[in-house]
Amino acid sequence: MRTSGEYVEKLREMRKNVYMNGELVERDCSELLPSLRVLSKTLDFVKDPRFEGLITTTSHITGETINRFTHVNRSAEDLRKKQKMIRKVCHLTGGCIQRCMGCDAINALSFVTYELDKVYGTEYRERFLRYLEYFQGHDLMGAAAQTDVKGDRSLRPHEQKDPDLYVHVLEKRDDGIVVKGAKNHITMAAIADEIICLPTRAMKEEDADYAVAFAVPADSEGVKLITHVANPRPREKFKAPVADFGFADSFVIFDDLFVPWERVFMCGEWPLAALLAHGFALFHRHSYTGCKPAITDIVTGASALVAEYQGISGKSHVRSKLAHLASIAELVYAAGIASAVEGDQHESGTFVPNTVYANVGRRHAGTNIYHEYEVLADLAGGLPSTLPFEGDFASPNTRRYLEKYIMRKDGVTSENIHLCFRLLSDMLCSSLSGVSAVAGLHGGGSPIMEEIIIDATYDFEEKKRIAEYLAGIKNQ
């Protein structure tokens, strides 16, 4: 398995195609470092005893020890370990671990390529397994590029005024295909090894060219990564892990990108586009049942800490709010457990999470995220929004005033109070906090997307039969 040093080394050697604020930048530029640190942790923790048996596993294809972030789940136990690992790594990076999306893409492809071959007599599965061996063997970071830019939301792909508003196949050649279009909100694309492109929705026959899936190196000719970063405020003197980690998303442009056939995993089989789109979403929502509880854990811990520092931790309304936060985290996590143990082994051997539980879990997280920040802000009071700048805590002019007047509960040092409120300020009043809230709402599918899947897959008819039976209604 790779070290984080090797990973960064590799990034440095890649072709420059990352744009930021109008400039072509290096993959290890200072703006991308906070995200690089996040991904590096997934490599570093391999040697960390806290992650023993959790972050490594055995490849079902090669029998080699691999990073779990490259693993295809083969059992409920696998899914539960993935969920647990994600919760734990997110605690230590203070938020989204970013790498799960590539893993979820791999898992979706692992059973959908099987279905494609079964229906169409294609050979996608074989190609995919070769790619998987490469992916696992090199311990790669894959960015899953799913969300198209979508243009007018009331129109289907082929109905858009500009046909490129969804990614599509321009040309099929002997050696591969040429694709065009753009995906947006693509987390970690700028620091990934690979970009794995998947369809974003169900397709109809007229949309056949839009039913396309493939993987390419992130620095391929024809790929441009216009990148937005959300980084914590730099700390000058009061260093803290929370200030080390950030978030990077890209507009991924496929500008007449050529993809050789061995890396194409769907090409025109529109009836199965939904299976791949939803299959990825399903694995990804299961992953969210790990990361979202982690974020709630951080909110809970920060809430409990500031309540303690304020001297109000024993108040009944505080206890009730903390129990409420814990309930959110554990209901979402419980949904992930249920999704694993009620999951099913697909014919291909891939173990697929239960759809209903993964979706009710992700939905519960999404409908609560803003409320969680509200609870934190409620317990913290106004100081996260008015905390003087770091320099004032350091300057001889003002330091003694702030040290004197920030004091709260007896026995807690002014430095710890300061560090606590600086964390809160980062969590509540920074651009990164806003990005986290939006990501918590929409990332991996907004609550309305989960409702659509629940609506489509839940057995409402059985519930109606129960109501009819109780009502004494006889239907023929």
Next chain:
Amino acid sequence: MRTSGEYVEKLREMRKNVYMNGELVERDCSELLPSLRVLSKTLDFVKDPRFEGLITTTSHITGETINRFTHVNRSAEDLRKKQKMIRKVCHLTGGCIQRCMGCDAINALSFVTYELDKVYGTEYRERFLRYLEYFQGHDLMGAAAQTDVKGDRSLRPHEQKDPDLYVHVLEKRDDGIVVKGAKNHITMAAIADEIICLPTRAMKEEDADYAVAFAVPADSEGVKLITHVANPRPREKFKAPVADFGFADSFVIFDDLFVPWERVFMCGEWPLAALLAHGFALFHRHSYTGCKPAITDIVTGASALVAEYQGISGKSHVRSKLAHLASIAELVYAAGIASAVEGDQHESGTFVPNTVYANVGRRHAGTNIYHEYEVLADLAGGLPSTLPFEGDFASPNTRRYLEKYIMRKDGVTSENIHLCFRLLSDMLCSSLSGVSAVAGLHGGGSPIMEEIIIDATYDFEEKKRIAEYLAGIKNQ
């Protein structure tokens, strides 16, 4: 195992000690019949192929086939089957199955008597196992009497002006003990074989006399059952299962009740009162993760049905509301699954559900029940509250008007619309509906009780450590 006929026969032979509205009544009087029908179903379903492998199991003490409602859980699988069974039986009785409370009492005693013996060198466990053999062998219905009347809520048991406001030991004799006090809200006590009395809370040393647990036949001298029933409106012509089943609760008075030692399971060991009180609550809350989703299923089914009849089932706000109801049911059920698979086998062999998941599940159900009825009322419109009486649908004077004007979506008969709205009227605008809502809020512990348990058992310190780490706070 008993038949429901044998059960009713036995009730008829019991000593008369059930009071209702000022009268001493028979256990199979018409007011108690709707509740009798509910309990009878737990016997009848033993032969129903839909419940094969679910409602019967094997006694771990005798190896005999027994009703799962008398079983001590020995594995996560046991807990999951219990949860599933409860959801299913509640679908068919339209609500609370009532019998789970005796089962939950048995389970709590099965491991707490073990702990008592370990700490105090007593022989409660042996006694309990003999009682259990009797209980299972006769397929008994046990009412768990836990909630004391409690007097002034701000005072502990021994501080009450009247010492009898919590049940306590008046006298210890050679052959047994004499107890005094009352328990209220005791479901099914009037139609139970046995009353199993448990402490309602943690006790301190001064409360030692209040740390008492025992089981007595429900018609014992010294027991009086002042009973309230909540029954559906009787149907004259438009029969329906929903109108068959009801709910009975009693004020259980222990009036200098004598209990022989072989039926005493705790007597003065106040430090373990909390373990027994919370142990019962824990098993009971796990049971709620089965019954509450069943109630939500019925609400969901009725909502979907009336939406269909109104011609609005395809509207997006309707789909969203149905998905929301499904999410409530499945999050609660998922919490029950997680509570089972994350449970622990106690030294005594009893498999104990995970506390946090059982509590977050029950809490989620309790905080949503009124809202669920609101959604149903929202989709149903005003007719459940203004539906003409049955007689008007039967009388030649008015029938043709109602049949004409109740019509909704083409293709649905007026009779089915009528039956549907009569179900809705029973679910939303009857005394039974009010009782169900209050029971959904408070039964098995109000949300505030779950918050107290979460507050006491959740690892908030770990979450604070995470926040401190991210903040850069070093604690020695």
Next chain:
Amino acid sequence: MRTSGEYVEKLREMRKNVYMNGELVERDCSELLPSLRVLSKTLDFVKDPRFEGLITTTSHITGETINRFTHVNRSAEDLRKKQKMIRKVCHLTGGCIQRCMGCDAINALSFVTYELDKVYGTEYRERFLRYLEYFQGHDLMGAAAQTDVKGDRSLRPHEQKDPDLYVHVLEKRDDGIVVKGAKNHITMAAIADEIICLPTRAMKEEDADYAVAFAVPADSEGVKLITHVANPRPREKFKAPVADFGFADSFVIFDDLFVPWERVFMCGEWPLAALLAHGFALFHRHSYTGCKPAITDIVTGASALVAEYQGISGKSHVRSKLAHLASIAELVYAAGIASAVEGDQHESGTFVPNTVYANVGRRHAGTNIYHEYEVLADLAGGLPSTLPFEGDFASPNTRRYLEKYIMRKDGVTSENIHLCFRLLSDMLCSSLSGVSAVAGLHGGGSPIMEEIIIDATYDFEEKKRIAEYLAGIKNQ
């Protein structure tokens, strides 16, 4: 002005056309008495000094002193007095005063007939004023019949399979019109003097026959009133005002009803059907800003009382919940005040409430009603659902047990505790409580109806302009 004795006398003399449970009944039968008592209060209070200057006013057409329930509002002050009067009378009848609907119908007709004449050169206003003089002079009770049965909710009136699913004109004759159809949920129709029929929605040209408004005596040939009552449980020994008052709704059948022209106020002028439908709804929603706070007041008072009796009234979570209930009541009431002071005098002289404030007020009430009952149930605990029957509190067998064991806070008598919980049981666990909740949600228009009106009338364009300005977007 009439006395309540005269009112009941008149009801006794009316033609029998009220049906209940298959029987033709008298208007003063025991089932209708609880509703009769409610309406009678609006006459009795005229002499009550608590209502001086509130429940009587001066007719703007005759200068006579009249009951405010028959008054056409001429100023913001009028609307504020009406709102205040309604809140106060509802306190004393424990809920809906029922009579406001006739008043709201009169107010809507008072300005819409003016508009009709202006547009169509008709003489509706003159007719209406003559009718108003009669209505005020005889101090009449008018039931506003607006809600059609509506059949398939996805179809317009003329598209229904059965043309009678909305009330419509069958025939226009020299002396009047013949109408057919049915209205449902018509409060107090069975004990009203008059039925005032109004269109239920906007109409298109094909629906012209459905654009009809008129008033007829409630016992007219061709009118049949199939009636549902929701009455409190009768009290045997523990009398209380809450048990005196009930609620009556009817399916109002117009079976080829003849209406003379002098009582027809709209007939075919479909473009103004919406104005009349919405005009009535607007006045009615303003009335709700009086009655709904009254209901919240009762919930608040009962919550505060039971908290006091339980000994928990000083707890911070209790104080917070009471403040929350108060906030609901006063926000709704504030919306009514704003609706009055921001209202407008119509050319006809009628003072029309502000639409947005009336609708946001009614909506806030509707979206909170179930939650209010939840708060009450939360503070009350389980006893409202398991309270033994009245007879047990009276019987020598059981009375002493209940008196002993119901005790709570020192200093509160067992009788008062009993009366308090019997009130709570009536408020939470009776058929009447279910009806009140549904009425609180849907009566006068469900929250979704208010959203539709807000959507149609709120100046969202102005808000978009503000956003565009801030964004730097220039639109030509």
Next chain:
Amino acid sequence: MRTSGEYVEKLREMRKNVYMNGELVERDCSELLPSLRVLSKTLDFVKDPRFEGLITTTSHITGETINRFTHVNRSAEDLRKKQKMIRKVCHLTGGCIQRCMGCDAINALSFVTYELDKVYGTEYRERFLRYLEYFQGHDLMGAAAQTDVKGDRSLRPHEQKDPDLYVHVLEKRDDGIVVKGAKNHITMAAIADEIICLPTRAMKEEDADYAVAFAVPADSEGVKLITHVANPRPREKFKAPVADFGFADSFVIFDDLFVPWERVFMCGEWPLAALLAHGFALFHRHSYTGCKPAITDIVTGASALVAEYQGISGKSHVRSKLAHLASIAELVYAAGIASAVEGDQHESGTFVPNTVYANVGRRHAGTNIYHEYEVLADLAGGLPSTLPFEGDFASPNTRRYLEKYIMRKDGVTSENIHLCFRLLSDMLCSSLSGVSAVAGLHGGGSPIMEEIIIDATYDFEEKKRIAEYLAGIKNQ
């Protein structure tokens, strides 16, 4: 009245005592400019015809035309104009206008000094009126310094380990007093002319030294302003008003500050500290019924705009969400109207808003602010969090891609879409957005503070009497 030029000129001449990030800075430094622009608008709008009759009024002491932000309210009409003015100015500065706090302090002092004189025979009112003449005559900006740093929240002022954790009188001299302590979260202090210090809470006798109120020039010796700013991201190319305005708060340090007697308005009269603290809060909460609806208006407008651009503005869930936002704004605004028209004229002539309505209004705003941002984020989708930087929209490398792929509904230019999402990004994902959310929750008093006031002032006893009457409970 002053021009904004004169105001800035004056700031430049003030003594340097503003600290930021460790440096002593000028009051018109670039970091403070965005806040300066906000305050300047309150001067510039005096000549703007849109504010005619709104932003100027007549001084009741001098008869001169003055800025309404320096006016003492003398009628309900005054309060309504203030509320309206605030809503309107906030629309144009995109948020908090900052200046109302000085106005609210003036109003509180105007009637509390009267009460002080009445009780203590002091001459505070005369002093205050002289100060008011100066304040109005020079059209001053006053920062109200109320919130003490408060140390351990479970202790009263005199119980704190460090006596300076609440501002207090150190010494009374012939010519004035010396005060010590700090106030935090003091909006606009760094750009104010004056600092008006008020007590933050009710005091007991031991806290008498903490019952102190006074006004000093913001650059007085002994005042230090450690300042935090929250400014929008600077715009390089895509200028927009939203990017012009910011927010400044200070830790205000009183370091043995000398205050001459003519500027002291309370000094030791602890029984009236609560009246002044709550009096200021009351006027300030009434001001919030103007500014908070403005913020909701901006959220509503941005939501409606982005929905339109996405092509989803006709969807029923979108309409429902917009109506929901409108309801929040208008309920809060209605509460302000009711607070004005139900207010009372104090003996001093000051017109005081109704307490209950001001508090339920402010509370409703505070409990909804996070939810409002959630609705906006919901409708906007993920782009506000991943929008590429400005430079990418300008650079020839990337511009054409972004212009192509950002397209949404036909007919909306890519530039407008870009500007719209940049606004959304500022509103949802900037440090300023976090500050606005926290300010919306806590500014002017968190919802829990309003609940405390409602609890203290609402007539719960009357509601209990209603419940007792309905229950049939007779209390002697």
